[in-house]
Amino acid sequence: MPLSIRPETPADSATIERLTTAAFLDAPHTSHTEQFIVNALRRAGMLSVSLVAEDDGVIVGHVALSPVRLSSGEEGWYGLGPISVLPERHGQGIGARLMTSALAELRALGASGCVLLGDPAFYQRFGFLPRPGLVLPDVPAEYFQAVSFTGHWPVAQVTYHDAFNATE
DSSP states (O other): OOOEEEEOOGGGHHHHHHHHHHHHTTOSSOOSOHHHHHHHHHHTTOOSEEEEEEETTEEEEEEEEEEOEETTOOOOEEEEEEEEEOGGGTTSSHHHHHHHHHHHHHHHHTOOEEEEESOHHHHGGGTOBOOTTEEOTTSOGGGEEEEESSSOOOOEEEEOOGGGGOOO
16 A cells, blocks of 8 residues: 555544654754644644655654744744654655645645744755744744745744643
């Protein structure tokens, strides 16, 4: 059975937690709280898009998207992350498939755009670029990137949901 991307179900939450923990175990630039963030977003009803990559009945990847607040008051912007792939499955295109599917889901929702904090070398291929007027305080500007679905670029400070402060 080929790799498939589907929305998460309630039965997937424990598997997503284990997957996310494993994916970030040895990752650089991690707080090791990513699994807690996903759980807190889910509890708060803030997982606007939550997709899993499944291969032969086994979940091998996950991506979460949630609304972000812009200081300009503009709406329709989302934050992507965390995105997780089992370490033994890296380099097989699973993260790219999750990204493509997640962005398509946001477009279908009528989103204005998406922001993320991550490696420019990976995310630029999906249209993400640092935008000087769109900032996340206290992070290196080159790692905070955005893609606009409308061609409009807000000038604003971005705030993620409080779930991103979860530590358990």
